[in-house]
Amino acid sequence: MARIQNNKNETRKEFITSAAARLFREKGFSATGMRDLAGEVGVEAASLYNHIRSKAELLQEICFRTANQFSAQLNELELDNSQTSLQKVEAILRHHIQWWVAKPDDMLVTNNESKYLQEPYLSTFMNERRLYVRRIEAIMEDGIRKGQLSGIQPYSAVLTLLSMVRGIEFWHRTKKNISAEALEENMVKHFIDGLRQR
Amino acid sequence: MARIQNNKNETRKEFITSAAARLFREKGFSATGMRDLAGEVGVEAASLYNHIRSKAELLQEICFRTANQFSAQLNELELDNSQTSLQKVEAILRHHIQWWVAKPDDMLVTNNESKYLQEPYLSTFMNERRLYVRRIEAIMEDGIRKGQLSGIQPYSAVLTLLSMVRGIEFWHRTKKNISAEALEENMVKHFIDGLRQR
DNA sequence: AAAATGCACTAACGGTTGTTAGTAAAATTC
DNA sequence: GAATTTTACTAACAACCGTTAGTGCATTTT
Numbered sequence: 001m002a003r004i005q006n007n008k009n010e011t012r013k014e015f016i017t018s019a020a021a022r023l024f025r026e027k028g029f030s031a032t033g034m035r036d037l038a039g040e041v042g043v044e045a046a047s048l049y050n051h052i053r054s055k056a057e058l059l060q061e062i063c064f065r066t067a068n069q070f071s072a073q074l075n076e077l078e079l080d081n082s083q084t085s086l087q088k089v090e091a092i093l094r095h096h097i098q099w100w101v102a103k104p105d106d107m108l109v110t111n112n113e114s115k116y117l118q119e120p121y122l123s124t125f126m127n128e129r130r131l132y133v134r135r136i137e138a139i140m141e142d143g144i145r146k147g148q149l150s151g152i153q154p155y156s157a158v159l160t161l162l163s164m165v166r167g168i169e170f171w172h173r174t175k176k177n178i179s180a181e182a183l184e185e186n187m188v189k190h191f192i193d194g195l196r197q198r
Numbered sequence: 199m200a201r202i203q204n205n206k207n208e209t210r211k212e213f214i215t216s217a218a219a220r221l222f223r224e225k226g227f228s229a230t231g232m233r234d235l236a237g238e239v240g241v242e243a244a245s246l247y248n249h250i251r252s253k254a255e256l257l258q259e260i261c262f263r264t265a266n267q268f269s270a271q272l273n274e275l276e277l278d279n280s281q282t283s284l285q286k287v288e289a290i291l292r293h294h295i296q297w298w299v300a301k302p303d304d305m306l307v308t309n310n311e312s313k314y315l316q317e318p319y320l321s322t323f324m325n326e327r328r329l330y331v332r333r334i335e336a337i338m339e340d341g342i343r344k345g346q347l348s349g350i351q352p353y354s355a356v357l358t359l360l361s362m363v364r365g366i367e368f369w370h371r372t373k374k375n376i377s378a379e380a381l382e383e384n385m386v387k388h389f390i391d392g393l394r395q396r
Numbered sequence: 397a398a399a400a401t402g403c404a405c406t407a408a409c410g411g412t413t414g415t416t417a418g419t420a421a422a423a424t425t426c
Numbered sequence: 427g428a429a430t431t432t433t434a435c436t437a438a439c440a441a442c443c444g445t446t447a448g449t450g451c452a453t454t455t456t
Contacts, residue, residue, distance in 0.1 A: 003422080003423090031314070033412075033413065033414085034413080034414060035412090035413090043433095043435095044436080045414085045415090046416080046437090047433070047435070049414095049415070050432075050433050050434070051433085054414080054415080055414065055415090115226070116226070116229070133368075153384050156380075156381055156385060156388070159368060159369060160362045160365055160389075162368075163361055163362050163363070163364045163365035164358045164361050164362040165361070166361040167358055167361035168357070170357060170361075171357060177353045178351060178353055178354060182351065182354075183354055183357075186350050186355070187354060187358060190350050190355065190358055190389075191358075191388075192392075193392040194387070194389060194391040194392025194393075195388065201402090201452085202404090232443080232444060232445080233442090233444095241403095241404065241405095242404065243445090245404045247444095247445070247446080248404075249403085252445080253445090397456105398455100399454105399456070400454085400455070401452100401453080401455080402451105402452080402454080403450105403452080403453090404452095405449080405450085406449085407446105407448090408445105408447085408448105409444105409445085409446080410444105411443075412441100413441075414439105414440105414442105415440100416437105417436105417438085417439100418436090418437090418438105419435080420433100420435080420436105421433085422431105422432080423433090424429100425428100426428080426429070426430080
């Protein structure tokens with residue numbers, strides 16, 4: 001009857017949520033059983049419910065924690081007058097790349113498994129995502145007005161930005177091809193060069 | 199006891215496979231039940247087994263049909279001496295975009311649900327995918343030798359090519375922003391401009 | 397018309413799902 | 427040290443899973 005061995009200063013709930021992110025990423029939300037998760041944590045399935053309310057709650061925690069993190073960056077960028085629009089777009093792209101490199105579990109679950117959120121969380125999540133796209137579009141439109149960006153439509157550029165970084169998932173499985181730093185510089189150069197006015 | 203109403207000249211198995219692709223895309227492979235699929239087809243679950251061997255077989259059919267289609271294009275391109283490497287890369291990108299626009303169900307299932315393939319199909323699929331990446335890399339390396347492509351590493355560029363088009367999934371849900379043709383031209387311009395030697 | 401095949405049905409199987417109830421031991425608070 | 431809270435356990439639940447067996451009607455082939 002040993003307790004969950006949670007390291008340092010994280011709560012047991014956080015420990016479980018991390019394990020859940022790992023499993024949801026590997027096996028998918030639906031194919032991950034509470035008995036799988038319990039095994040990963042080192043406990044019986046029923047014991048998990050002393051710390052969490054439901055399987056659904058775990059998914060909510062992962063998706064919204066991750067999404068809020070990206071909204072927070074936009075909050076700061078929108079108030080920053082010291083950067084050009086192009087610099088802001090580059091900052092957003094780098095932020096996405098770095099999170100895909102550092103937290104692939106969270107990013108994959110947020111991207112691929114968020115559809116299993118139940119209402120009203122699902123609607124909230126999708127609305128937030130739409131808003132996030134529009135806010136980046138607005139930054140790009142500002143750059144077009146100031147002549148810094150090329151004639152590519154902002155909507156298309158945002159879709160590309162948010163999607164191209166998903167290739168990092170594939171990179172994670174075969175790391176030896178290229179370092180994380182080189183990958184970031186390549187992707188940033190490629191995206192920004194294609195976007196810049198010439 | 200009405201039969202499955204399959205249109206024109208497709209077999210009943212193809213009719214079922216199409217419905218499966220639609221459901222696997224919407225709900226995911228694991229969360230899609232045979233009773234869901236049966237309802238979509240207009241029949242009882244057990245009746246499906248007069249036409250298919252198993253749920254797993256449906257996934258195999260979708261994933262390999264789609265993957266082979268892309269390999270076939272590369273087979274032709276590799277033998278084509280009338281195009282520059284840059285033109286070949288553009289052709290590959292356009293091919294991906296057009297398939298994401300026309301067959302989003304197949305593309306999404308092949309990308310997101312292929313992990314549920316069972317052995318030995320899973321290993322075969324992943325090896326084919328690795329080989330596909332290397333073949334595109336080889337085309338890009340050729341372009342670098344001939345001075346047509348910029349200093350971006352081929353591996354990074356391939357990851358970007360294969361991933362950026364996944365944004366089309368999001369576009370499908372909110373079509374009014376931009377037409378399919380404009381989206382294609384924007385993405386191609388963005389990707390190729392970023393890749394071209396200047 | 398007879399025989400053979402195709403196809404959808406009902407019923408059921410063994411296994412798995414997320415979750416709850418009840419209990420006891422361990423850790424914490426008093 | 428006693429009282430209280432936290433936490434892990436076993437057992438069990440109703441629902442659902444993919445799939446098989448067996449039956450009989452409908453269609454096609456002979």
